[in-house]
Amino acid sequence: MTDGPQDVRGDDPEFVTPPEPPAPVVRRRGRRVTTDPVPGTDPAPAPVDRRRDSYDNDARLRADKPPHWG
Known part of the structure; x- marks a missing residue:
């Protein structure tokens, strides 16, 4: 039994394991x-x-009607 995945290519010098991508940085913003x-x-x-x-704004909003509303 093995403890994890094995490299099937073993000691092949042509095989280079790719580097792991960097972990994403999460920034909390407001x-x-x-x-x-x-x-x-x-x-x-x-x-x-x-x-x-x-009250001034309420009166202005009530008075502001589209022309077709009569």
């Missing part, structure tokens, strides 16, 4: 792309009142 800020922008912008802005 899900989002980060970019540098545009030059001239404020690095710490003032907070936005979300309640007022969302």
Whole structure:
């Protein structure tokens, strides 16, 4: 019995075992792309009142209808 596969070509100098391919490198990346800020922008912008802005956007979306909707 043998412990593993044997080289059938034995001592043949013409036979060279090919090198094993390198193991693939898996890099964990974030899900989002980060970019540098545009030059001239404020690095710490003032907070936005979300309640007022969302209502403005809702009204704009409701008013925006295709021309064929009448």
